[in-house]
Each structure stands twice: as C-alpha cells, then as structure tokens.
Amino acid sequence: LDLELALRHALEHNEFLLYYQPKVNLRTGRIAGAEALLRWNRPGFGLVFPAEFVPVMEETGLIVRVGAWVIEEACRQIAQWSASEVGDVRVAVNVSSRQFVEGDLEGDIRAAIGRHGIEPSLLELELTESALMSNADHTIKVLGNLKQLGITIAIDDFGTGYSSLAYLKRFPIDKLKIDIAFVREVTVNPDDAAIALAIIGMAHSLHMQVIAEGVETPAQVAYLRRHRCDEVQGFHFSRPLPVKEFGAMVLANL
Ligand code: G
Ligand code: G
C-alpha cells in the first residue's frame, strides 16, 4: 500500500523516466532503434528498476496511466532526436494488457504522434503473448488500426507465454523477439539452438522480422548473424542508457 501511494505520487511529481537500450541490425552493424525501459527516480532511494514496481502497477491498474505517460514521453523523445543531429530513432515501448482493456491505447498513441508530429513508423509496441490473449477480439481490432497507421507490432518474450501459434495468423504482427531463455545458451545447448532457429525460420516464412534479446557475448552475435537473425539487443552492445548517452552512442555508430 505504501508503495502504491508512492507510485501515484511519483506519476504526479514526474519521478519516472525512460532509459534506452540499443537494438542493432546484424546485417549493417548499425543501431536500428531502441527499447524504452521505465525507471523510477525515487527520492531517498535512487534509481528503482521495473522489477520492484511494475508488478504493483499491474495489480493496481496504475500501469494504465503510467503506460500512457510512457507513450507520450517516448513520442516526445523521438521528436526531439529527429530534430537534432541524432536523427530518426525507432523506439519500442512495452505495453501491458491492461492498457488494451482499460485504457484507450489507440487514442493515446494517435494523440501523442499528432502532438509531437512524429512519423508513426518510428514507434514500435512490444506485447507479451498474455497481453495479446487477454481480450483477443478487441486487441486484434486495436492492433489492426495501429498497424494501418504505420506502427510496428512486436511480440516480447516470444516462446515463453501460454498461447497457441494460431495467434500469429490472427494478429497483425511484424516482429518476434526471441526470449532470453533461448538466447542465453544458444551456442552451447542444442535444444535452445533448435528453438531459436525454428523461431527465426518461422518468422521469416511468415514475413516477420526477428530480434534476439539478452545477447551478451560475441559468440551469440556470430551465431545469430550466421543464422540470419535480423536484430539483436543486449549487454554485449549496451545496457539501457540515459537519453544523452544513448544519443552519443547513435552518433558514434553512424
Ligand atoms: O529494464 P528492465 O530489464 O529492468 O525491465 C524489466 C521488465 O520491466 C521487463 O520485462 C520490461 O518489459 C518491464 N518494463 C520496463 N519498462 C516498462 C514499461 O514502460 N511498461 C511496462 N508495462 N513494462 C515495462
Ligand atoms: O521483458 P523485457 O524484454 O521488456 O525486458 C527487458 C529487460 O531485459 C530489461 O530489464 C533489461 O535490463 C534486460 N536486459 C537487457 N539486455 C540484457 C542482457 O543482455 N542480459 C540480461 N540478463 N538482461 C538484459
């Protein structure tokens, strides 16, 4: 309860901020975009990570309002980078199922894009399998509208949710993000390798892009490049960074 109150206070007093972790295109070696990751600059505590407060926001429903703030802030940052020497950066935001069911995700996104005058193709959404399944018919409609607008739809933590593959046909999905569970030992565990390769092959057959998360070693990068994974993200390239450091990294990588 104390935490819930502190989180409500945090939203009203602007204590949230976004860090940005680069996604790298394996063909070009260049930064292809970023995942925006929520941080809480809690007075007296320092920087607090999502594991400590996102579950409470999910339970209390506060994630709906904070999620809307994340979309607004990401769009504002995209516009600021586009107008600067950094240039166009595609930013992925994590979206909770409650934002589909209780919030006005489509309205929030349209408003933020319009307000900041950004190219819709610079915004990407990361949804978990459970987020997709929790109100499928409504979610399909919203995602269809957003995709028509030009937004990219990615499935986060792919392969770890409780869902059937049928949704790959029903939902307008652009990209699969291979869960870290299959990436960690991809170069040494034949089962993980088989799953990763099956996801890459399936994604490409369905005309989807594929990204691997949690990439930490040169061997993983080499393996994923050799097997035509499109993008990678992980500590091997960079931890999630504050805005200024991310911008500097893009400029150094050009
Ligand atoms: O940044 P970090 O690796 O600690 O993130 C941990 C978890 O918190 C990840 O699963 C991530 O998806 C989730 N998370 C981070 N930012 C957001 C956000 O803005 N919204 C939601 N719903 N989840 C987030
Ligand atoms: O669930 P989601 O994919 O949104 O979570 C992203 C989380 O993964 C962030 O908390 C981020 O800090 C973490 N992360 C990013 N890169 C790596 C990595 O290379 N290794 C590990 N273990 N975690 C990572």
Ligand code: MN
């Ligand atoms: Mn994510």
Ligand code: NA
């Ligand atoms: Na993930």
